[in-house]
Amino acid sequence: MNEIYNILKIAKKEFMDNLRNKWMIALSVIFLILILVSSYFGTAQQTGKVGWSDISITIIAMMALVQLLIPIISLMLSYAAIVGEIERGSMNLLLSYPVSRIEVVIGKFIGLSAVVSSSILLGFGIGGIVIAINASINLQEYAIFIIASILLAMSYISISIMFSAILKRRSTAMGAAIFLFFLFAMIWRMISFGILVMSGSSIENPPDWYYAFNLINPVQSFSTIVTLNLHLMKDVASVYHPPSFYNSWTASAILIMWILLPIIIAIYYFNKRDI
């Protein structure tokens, strides 16, 4: 029980820190603006009109931005979680108390995840209410979108904490976080497409490995969960014949793997690290 209490104490401190320095409020406002702008102006380019769109259209309109914004926010918020404290000297003090390193890593992960999750819930929550009043909302689709967003944020927080636990300097951890962002947001797609072209397969009927390779990318997993659950995308999806493993459950399992595996690696390295 001591362990759980300690994890919660560290998580609470991490959460309160971000509440005090107004990070949480700033993030909530960013998410709120994103959804409201996407809903009101999101279809202007296609229809030549502005006005409130229903939630499915809003989600499609903001998908590309969410896929960039959530990873950036999560990485920036947590890349220094461990290495930053070691560099400043406060980790010495923290570990001189009866808390284990496992508790510190998990506590920080939970605290930071709570910060981003609360901001997502608050920002998208208020935005959802505004859209429900002015247009229509499919609660199931919206709930899946929010849950997937939270899972995406948690996976990036977990990966950043892993870098933070392994790397010796804050600046290196930041560099790794930036590289990771570009890897998953841009490079991954280029590589998979490049291999697809080299193998002589067509994009209209890609082989199974192409789906699997893309699903490994957490951003793609997020996108898969959301799009496969939007009724508007059902017709588009029927054109392709994806393999049976290409579904929301596999994508969710991959995101969960991206949450658990880096945290386990972070604990392993942090336990061995001299402070």
Place this chain on the structure above:
Amino acid sequence: MIEVIDLVKKYGDVIAVDGISFSVRKGEIFSLLGPNGAGKTTTIKALLGLISIDGGEIKIKDMELKKHEREIKKIMGYVPERVAFYDNLTALQTLEFFAELKDVKCDCMKLLKEVSLEKAANRKVAGFSKGMLQRLAIAQALIGEPEIIIMDEPTSGLDAIGAYEIRKKILELKERGVTILFSSHILSEVQEISDRVAVINKGKLIAVDTIEALGKQFDMTPKLRIELQRPSSYILNRVKQVRGVRDASIDKNILEIICPPSIKTNVIKVIEDAGGKILDFKTVEPSLEEIFMRMVREDE
């Protein structure tokens, strides 16, 4: 209370601590003394479980640190050399957070009063001066009334008044029965407050004892300091000829003689016979600085 047995710590090929052993008794102020890079901080970090060790054993209150880290940390306080807290927290919130981690009830305002920080209780620590941070570090180390406090260079970077206040606090803690292990490279400070000293150089332990005993161990002879009305080279030469006198020198009207206390009377008689008029007379024990310099020289 604290037992360090054959402690070894390597960083790659560099041996930072090379088989150090010492024990700290209950209620004493025990100093780790050594030049920069001697291995003091590494030893302290090992005591706190902040680094892995390559050999040896650490026991606190007969409990092995490796096996009982949580229990041991409950009875310990720590003041780091480089004090860093969480910038967003106030002094009071900082103490409350650490009290929560220790799972103890804490009259945190009382602790802040104890280090004269009660007026800054609700100020964020980001704006604290070095001296204030150091005092807050001492307050946090007192959370849960620990039996042992470990301090790594607690006066480093402080001005004279700040350093004096910290030394005063350390002596107060000793009065309360707290066992204190602290590291320093400031010899006068160690001499002023320590019951016993462990001298470390290049990762090795050179000596452990009281300052007086170390002086004897290294054959550090006390000095006779004699104030004369009219010192002269004739008196100096006569004194130098006395059997047992190792050295003698004159600075203004002070005649300083290095000799065993047993020949003191003889030396005084020789001075008077040579026409010297003694105004004042005292025996000066060797300073820790002299002992330390001698030990390090011999070690090298």
